Amino acid sequence: MNSIWLSLMYSSKFNLRPRSGSRVLSFISLLFMVMLVFSCFVSVFHSVSPFALGAYSIISNESGLRNAVDNVPFGGATVITIVCDIVLTEEFRVSYGKDVTLVSNGDVECFKLIGVDGKSTIVVENGVLRLDGVIITHADGASGNGVTVHPDGMLIMSAGEISGNSASRGNGGGVFNDGTFVLSGGVISGNTAYSLGGGVFNRGSFRMNGGVITGNVASFGGGMHTQLGSFSMFDGEISGNTANWDGGGMYNQESDFVLVGGVISGNIASKNGGGLCVSYFSDLEKVFIEDGVVFENNWASAAYTRDSAHNELYNSRIGRNVVWTAPFKQGYNNYDISYTWGTLYNSKNNQYALFAVAALIVVLCIVVVTSAFHRKKSKKIKQVKKRINP
Numbered sequence: 001m002n003s004i005w006l007s008l009m010y011s012s013k014f015n016l017r018p019r020s021g022s023r024v025l026s027f028i029s030l031l032f033m034v035m036l037v038f039s040c041f042v043s044v045f046h047s048v049s050p051f052a053l054g055a056y057s058i059i060s061n062e063s064g065l066r067n068a069v070d071n072v073p074f075g076g077a078t079v080i081t082i083v084c085d086i087v088l089t090e091e092f093r094v095s096y097g098k099d100v101t102l103v104s105n106g107d108v109e110c111f112k113l114i115g116v117d118g119k120s121t122i123v124v125e126n127g128v129l130r131l132d133g134v135i136i137t138h139a140d141g142a143s144g145n146g147v148t149v150h151p152d153g154m155l156i157m158s159a160g161e162i163s164g165n166s167a168s169r170g171n172g173g174g175v176f177n178d179g180t181f182v183l184s185g186g187v188i189s190g191n192t193a194y195s196l197g198g199g200v201f202n203r204g205s206f207r208m209n210g211g212v213i214t215g216n217v218a219s220f221g222g223g224m225h226t227q228l229g230s231f232s233m234f235d236g237e238i239s240g241n242t243a244n245w246d247g248g249g250m251y252n253q254e255s256d257f258v259l260v261g262g263v264i265s266g267n268i269a270s271k272n273g274g275g276l277c278v279s280y281f282s283d284l285e286k287v288f289i290e291d292g293v294v295f296e297n298n299w300a301s302a303a304y305t306r307d308s309a310h311n312e313l314y315n316s317r318i319g320r321n322v323v324w325t326a327p328f329k330q331g332y333n334n335y336d337i338s339y340t341w342g343t344l345y346n347s348k349n350n351q352y353a354l355f356a357v358a359a360l361i362v363v364l365c366i367v368v369v370t371s372a373f374h375r376k377k378s379k380k381i382k383q384v385k386k387r388i389n390p
Contacts, residue, residue, distance in 0.1 A: 058105070060084050065092065072098050081105045082134055085112040088121065094153070095125040104133040110160050111135065117142035121165070124153030124179065131157040131186065136165070143168040145176045146191065151204065153179040157211065160186045167193040171225065172201030174216065183236065184209040193218040196251070197225030198241065208233040208262070214240045220277070221251030223267065230256040239265045246338060247277030248298060252287060254279065259289045264336070265296045273338030274298035275325070281341065284313060284332075291319035295336040298325050303345035306332040310341070 055078040057068040065086060072078045077099035092113065094100050104111040112135040115121030121136050121144065122129065129147070136146045146165035149155045155177065162174045173191035175181060177200065188199045188211070198216030200206065206226060213223045214237070223241035224231070231252070238249045248267030264275045275298040278284055306314060310332065318331050325335045332339035 055079070057081065058083060059086075062086055062088055069094065069098065069100055072100070074098070077101075079103065082111045082113070085114065087114045087139075088116055090116060091119050091123050092121065093123045093125055094127045094129045096127065098127040099130070100127065101130040101132060102134045104160070112137055114139055115142070115144050115146070115165070118144055120145040120148040120176070122147045124149045124155055126150065126152040128154045128156065131155070131160050131162075133159045135161040135163060137161070137163055138165050140164075142166075145170075145172055146174045147176070148172075149175070149177045149179040149181060149204070151178045154182070155180070156182045156184070158185045162186070162188045163190045165191045167195075167201075169194055171196040171218075173198050173218070175200045175202075177202045177204050177206060177229075179204045181206045182209065183207070183211045183213075185211050187211065188213045189215045191216045195219050196227070197221045198223065200224040202226040202231060202255075203229050205229060206231045208236050210234075210236045212236060213238045217242045217244070219244045221247040222269075223249045225251040225253070226255040226257065227253040228255060232256075232258045232260065233262045234260045235262050237263045237265070239263065239267065241267045243267075243269045243271075243273075243277070245270060246272045248274045248300070250276045252276065252278050252283055254283060255286065257283075257287045259287075259293045261290075261292055263294045263296070264298065265294070267298045269300045269338075272300050272302075272334055272340060274300040274334070275336040277338040284310075284337075284339075285317070287317060287337070289318050289322055289331065291321040293319070294323040295331065296323060296325055298335050300334045300338070302334060302340075303328070304332070304334045304339050304342040305345050306330055306339065307342040 055068070055072060057064070057078065058081045059065045059068055060083050065080065068078060068080050075097040079101040081103050083105050110133050113121055115138045117138070121138065124147065138144050143166045145167055146162040147155055155175065165173045167173045167176070171193050173193040174188045181200070181202065181204070192198050193201065196218060198218035198221070199213045200223070202224065206229065216223050218225065220243055222243040223238045225247065241249050243251070246269055248269035249264050251273070267274050269277065275295050276287070278287060314330070314332060322331060324331055324333065328335065331337045332342065333345065334340060
C-alpha cells in the first residue's frame with residue numbers, strides 16, 4: 001500500500017504520466033485532422049465522400065487496375081487515378097459491394113479505358129462505380145456497350161465521357177442500365193445502338209441532374225430509351241441525337257417519366273417524336289413536364305395540332321410555361337412530343353403550297369413547249385429565205 005502511495009506521489013511530483021498522455025493525445029488528434037483534411041480535399045475534387053474513402057491507387061496498366069480493385073475488401077471503397085490510356089483485354093468488373101471511383105490525373109486531357117471488341121468496357125455487377133474524368137470507349141470499328149449496370153449495381157457519372165461505343169446487335173450503346181444510374185456531369189456522345197437507346201438504354205432508375213447526351217443514334221430513342229423503369233431530369237441537355245424511326249432525343253415505353261428542368265434540342269426522328277416519343281397513347285399519362293423545361297429545334301416527319309379531346313390530359317401533365325419548338329405553342333405537336341391523333345399542322349397551307357407547285361410546273365411546261373415551237377418556226381423561216389435568196 002505504501003509503495004502505491006509513493007508511486008502516485010512520485011508521478012504527481014514530476015508530472016510524468018500526464019505529460020506523456022498529453023503528447024500521445026495531441027499526436028493522435030493532429031494525425032486525425034490531417035487525414036480528415038486530406039479526405040475532404042479528395043472528396044471536393046473527386047466527388048467522393050470523405051467517410052467512404054478507402055484505398056488510393058495510381059494506375060498505368062490493366063493489371064494494376066484489376067489488382068487495385070481486387071485488393072479492396074468486400075464493401076470497401078477505392079479511388080483509382082489513371083495516368084494514361086489503358087486498352088483492356090477483358091471486361092472491367094465492379095462487384096462484391098465495392099465502391100470504385102475512376103479519375104484521370106490529366107489537368108486537361110481525360111484518359112481512356114478502351115474496351116475489348118464485342119463486350120462492354122465496364123460491367124457493374126454488385127457495387128458502385130463513380131466516373132469522374134475518364135473516357136469509356138471502344139476502338140474504331142469495334143463494338144460493345146460502354147457501361148453495363150446490373151440490377152444490384154449503381155453508376156454515378158460526374159465528369160468525363162462515355163463515347164464511341166456501339167451496341168451493334170442490341171440496346172444501349174453508351175450505357176445499358178438495369179440498376180441505378182445518376183448523371184450529374186460529363187458527356188455521353190457518339191454512341192450507337194442497333195435497336196433501342198443509342199446513348200442510354202434504361203430499364204431501372206435513371207436520374208439526370210446535369211451533363212449532356214448528344215450525337216447518339218439508334219432506331220428508337222437516339223439519345224435515351226427508357227423501358228419499364230423510371231426517368232427524371234432536373235438539369236442538363238439532350239441534344240443533337242437521331243432516331244432512324246421514333247424518338248430522336250428520348251423514347252418512353254411504359255416508364256414513369258418526369259422532366260423538371262433541362263433542355264431538349266436539335267433532335268431528329270425520321271418518323272415521330274423528334275424530342276420525345278411515347279410507345280402508346282396511354283404512355284402520355286406517364287409523362288410529366290414542369291415549367292422551365294425547354295424544347296427547341298426538334299424535328300419529325302410531320303406536325304400535328306392537339307385534339308381538344310386531350311386538353312384535360314395535357315393541362316394536367318404539361319406546364320403552362322414550357323418552351324416549345326417554334327412555331328408551336330403547345331407540346332403535343334409530334335416535333336417535340338410524339339402525337340398523331342390530331343390534325344396535320346397547317347394542312348390548308350400545305351394544300352395551297354402543293355397547288356402552287358403544281359401550277360408552277362404547268363407554267364414551266366407551257367414555257368418550254370412555246371419556246372420549242374418558236375425555235376422550230378424560226379428555223380423554217382430561215383430555210384424559206386435561203387431558197388428565195390440563194
